[in-house]
Amino acid sequence: MNDITFYQRFEADIRAGRKTITIRDKSESHFKAGDILRVGRFEDDQYFCTIEVLSVSPITLDELTEQHAKQENMGLDELKEVIRGIYLKEELFYLIKFKIIHEEMSHG
Numbered sequence: 001m002n003d004i005t006f007y008q009r010f011e012a013d014i015r016a017g018r019k020t021i022t023i024r025d026k027s028e029s030h031f032k033a034g035d036i037l038r039v040g041r042f043e044d045d046q047y048f049c050t051i052e053v054l055s056v057s058p059i060t061l062d063e064l065t066e067q068h069a070k071q072e073n074m075g076l077d078e079l080k081e082v083i084r085g086i087y088l089k090e091e092l093f094y095l096i097k098f099k100i101i102h103e104e105m106s107h108g
Helices: 008-015 066-071 076-087
Strands: 004-006 021-024 036-041 047-060 092-103
Touching: 004 008, 008 036, 008 047, 008 092, 021 066, 066 076
Parallel strands: 004 036
Antiparallel strands: 021 092, 036 047, 047 092
16 A cells, blocks of 8 residues: 555656655645655556655745756646646645655566
C-alpha cells in the first residue's frame, strides 16, 4: 500500500532528483515534516521509491514562483496549467517538499 502517488510522467524526474516538491489539495494536507512515505504511480499504484517529507505549507496559485516551477522541473505557466488541470476550482493548495530516501531499482 502506497502513501502517495504521482502520475507516471513525473517518475523519472522524481528518481533523478529534478522534482523535489509536489502541490496537493487539502485531501493530502495531512502529511507533515518527517513523514516517510511510500510512493507509487497513480496509474497502476506500482511502488517506485520512498520519500521523506521535509515541509508542508499552504500556498495559492498566485503565490507560486519560478523557483517553485524549477523544483517541479517545469515552467511556471506549465505548472499552473498542470495544477488547474488536476484540481479545477481549488484555490488553496499545500506545497510538500520532499527528498528520496530509497529508490526501487527499475526492472529495465
